[in-house]
Amino acid sequence: MKYLLIIVLICGMLGAHFLYRNRTSAVPEDEISLGKTLFFDPLLSSSKKISCASCHKPAFAFADTSALSLGVFNRKGVRNTPSAMNVNNAAFFFWDGRAASLEEQALIPIANPDEMNLPVDSAVHRLQQSGFYQAAFRNIYKEQPSAKTLSRALAAFQQSLETSDTPFDDWKMNDNQQAVSESVKRGFALFNGSANCVRCHFGPDFSNLEFRNIGLFNGKDLNDSGRAGITKKTTDLGKFKIGPLRNIALTAPYMHNGMFKTLREVIDYYDDPDKIVPDPINRDSLLAKPLNLSERDKQDLENFLKSLTSRSLTNL
Amino acid sequence: MKSILIPLVTLCLLSCAQKEEKHEFYGKWKGKFKSGPLAEARFREDGTHDYFMDGKLFSSGKSSFRNDTLKTFDPICGSGGEEYYATYKVDFINRDSIVFRAIEDSCKPRIYDMDGTGFSRLP
Numbered sequence: 001m002k003y004l005l006i007i008v009l010i011c012g013m014l015g016a017h018f019l020y021r022n023r024t025s026a027v028p029e030d031e032i033s034l035g036k037t038l039f040f041d042p043l044l045s046s047s048k049k050i051s052c053a054s055c056h057k058p059a060f061a062f063a064d065t066s067a068l069s070l071g072v073f074n075r076k077g078v079r080n081t082p083s084a085m086n087v088n089n090a091a092f093f094f095w096d097g098r099a100a101s102l103e104e105q106a107l108i109p110i111a112n113p114d115e116m117n118l119p120v121d122s123a124v125h126r127l128q129q130s131g132f133y134q135a136a137f138r139n140i141y142k143e144q145p146s147a148k149t150l151s152r153a154l155a156a157f158q159q160s161l162e163t164s165d166t167p168f169d170d171w172k173m174n175d176n177q178q179a180v181s182e183s184v185k186r187g188f189a190l191f192n193g194s195a196n197c198v199r200c201h202f203g204p205d206f207s208n209l210e211f212r213n214i215g216l217f218n219g220k221d222l223n224d225s226g227r228a229g230i231t232k233k234t235t236d237l238g239k240f241k242i243g244p245l246r247n248i249a250l251t252a253p254y255m256h257n258g259m260f261k262t263l264r265e266v267i268d269y270y271d272d273p274d275k276i277v278p279d280p281i282n283r284d285s286l287l288a289k290p291l292n293l294s295e296r297d298k299q300d301l302e303n304f305l306k307s308l309t310s311r312s313l314t315n316l
Numbered sequence: 317m318k319s320i321l322i323p324l325v326t327l328c329l330l331s332c333a334q335k336e337e338k339h340e341f342y343g344k345w346k347g348k349f350k351s352g353p354l355a356e357a358r359f360r361e362d363g364t365h366d367y368f369m370d371g372k373l374f375s376s377g378k379s380s381f382r383n384d385t386l387k388t389f390d391p392i393c394g395s396g397g398e399e400y401y402a403t404y405k406v407d408f409i410n411r412d413s414i415v416f417r418a419i420e421d422s423c424k425p426r427i428y429d430m431d432g433t434g435f436s437r438l439p
Binding site (some may be wrong): 193 | 366367368370371372375376385391392394410
């Protein structure tokens, strides 16, 4: 009788644990908190071992440190994981722009066999089976979990990941001349001028609504057709989304395939692309001539890019 | 004769000076662009300007202001590496309120946002 009581107690405790996942944390009361909880929850992957945050790592501006991220069962993705921060001004999502809204974007990695590998219906079913999530979704959306509310919550969390607390912002926004070095100021002048960076990277997040071919497509060893895979237009061959540069110092490696390990490698590439990829197809005419940057120019540009790092991330 | 001429010339000069009232353009201004966002513009006497949207720098360029006319260059509006300066008339509704009127600007996003847009001075 005593043993039976102990077994019943243990079963009860285990049941309660599974019924109320994360019960130690309070039930989220707003979309952003719910989205954050979901973002970090491996429940949304088939193996229950991978969450959004497994590839979008907070310490690295919600990007990954690998050229290609590993999904469930160590399956390798095909493109570099972009930062999930500063996406509010984006018109397209993913390197090839296949999603037109954050909500649409949010569900795609869950279902992608190389990432979280869980059909969205199954993900929703898991949430509906969880007392914790039932309570949270009903509290916030007045309905049980659905694909629509799951995407809304994840999108709301990503929308909250805006940063404008960088040394660069301090310099420009607060007119604080001491916030950045003279090297950063020279780097910004180059970025905004003769280095041509501003022609593609501009606006609040140093991004763009366009897709450009920067020369990393040659149809051979570099054969990711990018935007053309979505539009089926030959003029889009090798074009990729122009991503934001905020927190770029934390998001190495770079480019859609993660082929550049450091910011300096990126700058060296733009300085003379032919030295790295001599046989590009459809490369943008902006990169037709070498920039002929000096060593000091390169260092200044790198320092400027580093000045775009949020203090909230450098203090992690 | 000389004693009459000097006051007359002085009066004439004063009168001319009053007609050409010099507007104070440099400083911080806020307005709402037609494309949506609230913007803050800062025009500096050193010939630079910055536009901010939602607390972030949007564009950093060069400009000069003379006789209520603004010549302005934004790198994102350039083409082929040249510094293209657009021309705007700045209408002063009063000393703290202005409206930009495009005289010549081939940069479509900028003219859409700037032409006819009102700004008010920030402290």
